[in-house]
Amino acid sequence: MPLRFNTCPHCNKKIIFKIEMDDINSNQYPAPVYIKCKSCNKLSTFYVDSLLRVSYKELDKKLGGIKTIETK
Numbered sequence: 001m002p003l004r005f006n007t008c009p010h011c012n013k014k015i016i017f018k019i020e021m022d023d024i025n026s027n028q029y030p031a032p033v034y035i036k037c038k039s040c041n042k043l044s045t046f047y048v049d050s051l052l053r054v055s056y057k058e059l060d061k062k063l064g065g066i067k068t069i070e071t072k
Contacts, residue, residue, distance in 0.1 A: 002052050008071075009057050011040040015071040019052050023067045030055045034068040043068065 008015050015037055024031035030047035035057075037044070045062040047055050 004052070004054060006046070006054055006057070008035075008037040008040060008042070009044050009059050010037060010042040013037070013039045015039075017069045017071045019048065019069060021052070023069060024048060024052075025064060025066050026050075028064060032062055032065040034061060034065045036068055036070050038071045 003016060003018055005014065005016055007013065017035055019033065024033050030049055032045050032047055035044055035046050043061050045058040045060065045065060047057065049055050
């Protein structure tokens with residue numbers, strides 16, 4: 001269960017979330033996953049590679065994600 005650190009694209013605060021392989025669609029890379037920021041309560045789309053590293057992020061909810069992950 002990799003722990004990931006990043007910043008929220010909405011409020012730019014540091015976020016921490018845990019991600020697993022079954023949280024993503026492994027048929028598509030970079031795979032979208034929805035992240036809900038605890039600080040601003042907004043949803044964004046993060047894209048992860050096969051090693052569950054974040055490659056880029058979008059402000060909006062984009063198609064293809066299968067799970068929403070809450071930040072810590």
